[in-house]
Amino acid sequence: MDPTTAPTASTRINLRTSPQAKALIERAAALMGTSVSGFMLHNAYEAARCIVADNDNLVLSQTAFDAFIAACEDPAEPNEALRALMARR
Template sequence: MTTTNSERINLRASTEAKRVIENAASLLGTTVSAFMLGQAYEAAKRVLAEHELLILSARDRDQLLALLDNPPAPNAELRELLSRAE
C-alpha cells in the first residue's frame, strides 16, 4: 500500500473503540492513522476480491465446462431476445 497523504477520511468512534484501536496501534508500534488505514485497506481488498471471485465446487466446475463445450439449443425466449437485438 502506498501512502501519499493526499486524501482525508474522517470518522467518529465510541470511546471503547478508540481505546481498543489506540492500544492495538501502540502494540504494533504504529500511529492510529496508519493502523486504521492499513486495516481498512486490507479489509476493503478482501471484500472486493470476494465479490470478483467465483468459487465453484468440482462438480459445478465440471457442469459449467460441459455446458460451455456443448451449449443447449436456444429456447423460444432466447430466440425472441436475440431477434430484438438485431
C-alpha cells in the first residue's frame, strides 16, 4: 500500500513555516485537487524515497564491478586479521 494514500493516519508530523510558504503550499494543493496534508505527505514521501534510494544504491564503474565479481567468485583466504575480527563478540 502506498503510505501517501493510507486510509487512516497513525502518526503526526508538525512543522512551522512562513505565511508566504503556507499560502503557496495551499495554492499548490488546491491546484492538485488534494488537501495540504495530502500534498505535503506525497511530496515529502517522494523526496525521502529518492534520497534513501540514492544512498542505498552503490554505483560502480565497469572495472570496479568486474573486480567485485572476481573477488566474489574467487575469494582470498582468510588472514589473521579477518580471523580476529570474526572471533570478536
